[in-house]
Amino acid sequence: MGAEARMKPLPKGALGEAETLYRHGVLPDGTPLRGERQGGEAVEGQAAACANCHRRSGFGVEEGRIVIPPINGKYLFREGSTDALAMAHPGTEAATPRRSRYNSETLARAIRDGIDPDGRTLDYLMPRFALDDASMQLLIGYLRELSSHPAPGALTDILQFATIVTPDADPAKRDAMIEVLNHFFGNKNAYYRGADPPLQSERRIHFRVLRRWQLHVWELKGTPDTWEEQLERDFKVEPVFAVISGVGGRTWEPVHEFCEHQGIPCLMPNIDLPVVDEKAFYPVYYSRGVLLEADVMAQRLAAAAPAAAPGAPGESATRNEAPAPGATSRRIVQIFRPGDIGAAAARALATALVPSGAQVVLKELKAKSPARELAGLVREARSSDALILWLHPADLGALPERAALPATVLVSGLMGGLERAPLPSSWRAAARLTYPFALPSQRAIAMDYPLGWYRIQQIAVSDERTQTDTYLACSILAEAASTMLDNFVPDYLVERVEVELSHRIINGYYPRLGLAPGQRFASKGAYLVRFSEPTGTRIVADGDWVVP
Structure with a gap:
């Protein structure tokens, strides 16, 4: 990547300040970041944060005809594309380079003045930020390292996943879920074509990366106050890229906290009492149950x-x-x-x-x-x-x-x-x-897909909702992973799940699913x-x- 990409990482203390600047639009001195657009409305604070558009991972996003390009070091400090289709799929950019590599000076100019390395004006949607030198150095250092390291469970040509079973989970649901997971993983691996080289060549046609999937079943024991410690031990022995599905009973909170603390995507578990946590990023649920x-x-x-009975307002x-005698x-x-x-x-x-x-x-x-x-x-x-x-x-x-x-x-x-x-x-x-589902008559056609798959796999339908939600979770994961090329970073997986889930037409029991950035409950209503x-x-x- 060159000397720019090999510079020393930010010190630990500075990393926190840089992350706050990137994600929340707060400068190191505590004042809000401000971005200007010529002749347009300024943005400030959270609305001005880089992550607002370029996403937490720095890989950008495609919204209709608008493509927000990747801005992490992997793509900034190498030749890239200005073509919208190529920018929407970062791994293909090097095949048709249309802009020069950034360096610290040209990147600072782009952020302040909206000029790319070749002197072209950036899109109007990109605000201009009048950062001082110290804040600029902090931000560029953060972008250089952003999403540069794959997750521990994605270091080889095998993607490692776990599913989690709490001790109070219904045994029948547990068995139904694991049977679907085992069959889905087996089918996925049947089409594996061998190790794929890193997508760095500038003259290579970039096919979707196919990797083997391996499933680990983490069965918890004892009381909920011991679960996080058990999960930490499991994760140390079997590092995983993400947690897929899972089944619980009276509480899921220790699992939720573990995934959020460790930065592990926890995707669509089979639970009816999820954790509502507006600040959490990694756990994704079907609904609030x-x-x-x-x-x-x-x-x-x-x-x-x-009308309310007499008493204090509210x-x-x-x-x-x-109630007291005589109350009506x-x-x-x-x-x-x-x-x-x-x-x-x-x-x-x-x-x-x-x-x-x-x-x-x-x-x-x-x-x-x-x-x-x-x-x-x-x-x-x-x-x-x-x-x-x-x-x-x-x-x-x-x-x-x-x-x-x-x-x-x-x-x-x-x-x-x-x-x-x-x-x-x-x-x-x-x-x-x-x-909180489509009515049976409404979902009949959508259910043809999982039910047909069960027949082909010779899976007896023992708990239709659990099996279907598990199948749907695996399908969404497979679609999201297939678009990541070799960018197997946990934050990017969550963002791709948001995108792929929102594009689905066949949703099993649900009439519709959708996740805007920051939302973590995909189905939001009920009859x-x-x-x-x-x-x-x-x-x-x-x-x-x-x-x-």
Whole structure:
């Protein structure tokens, strides 16, 4: 690459300042970075950050007809292309060089004045930044090193992946997931054509890089407070490029924290209680699961709520005990098992209802054989109440067959088994289920693809949603990895997943998936559905698709 690319790396202290400048638009003295466009609006702070357009990896992005070129050292300090199509696929640039290499002086001129190494004016979209010499040196040093080192799990012609199983995961889901992963990885490796040389030649036709995939299954044991330590040991013994799929139960937080801390992409696990963390970059989820259901329920309840009872503005009476005698206001009664994902969902719903002033009553179901306890809780509900059930199929099946039900009964579809929720027949007409997927009739064509693949692979359908979400996660990973050429950097993988996922038409259970930069939940809405018949699994939407 030449002397420019071989300069000493930034000191550790300066690296943090440079990263803050690049990612967040904050100068070393704490003032916001400012960029100017001639005759246009200036940008400042986060809006001016390099990562805003060139992405965290520095590999740029293609948005419609606009191509933001790569700006990491691998491409800045070698001959490159000014052609939009070539810039959209960084590994092909050297085949048709159309601009000279940058050096520190010409790069500083490009950043300050918008002039490339050959004297051409850069695109109007590129702001001009009046950086002082120290800040400029810091930024150029950061760009020189940005995304220059592949991940530990991508150092050879074998890409290393892990999937993670928590000890409270459903064994049937675990087996269903691993069977799909093993078959997908086996098929992927069947088309491997051998090691591919580095894509550095300026006269080589650059085919997509094909590497073998190897899967490691990390099975956790013990309590959640020990999981991160176990994962660190696993990662030390088996360094991986990314975590694909995975299955969990009551909590996924230690896995989430491990992936974020280690900088490992954690892609689309099979969990219904993900971690909502706006600052996290590496974990990517299908949806917010039961937390999404809580928001959908809150929107329905708020739309149907009567005027709030007298009290402090916005006050929400969230309690476990019965209200005072003589109280007549509508209550939101939530039933769940303590320590289960429904407990977190119930708390989220209570919080979402605070602005409405609703009176929320939390009821913990504790009996192992809950029929009598459930009957008592249902009898306590008034006709004006809304009854919310965060229960698994075994508990739903124990609901009393004959009961005077409130006008509003909402059930978590994710926890209850979706259209196979075993509600007693007397409950089916009154209950509405949250349903964060396309309806069965809507997804029939999309499901032909994974179901056909299962038949070809001779995989018995044992847990259709888990198997389909796992197959979809593998497909998205394969599409993203195939566009990375030899740029196997974790940040770039996440960015390619964002792009490929948003372009998909066939999405299994989901009507649509999409991730804008910074978003980490690909499906953002749900239906409320009802059973259309006294028995069976036929459901119909009770309203439009809701994006809370």
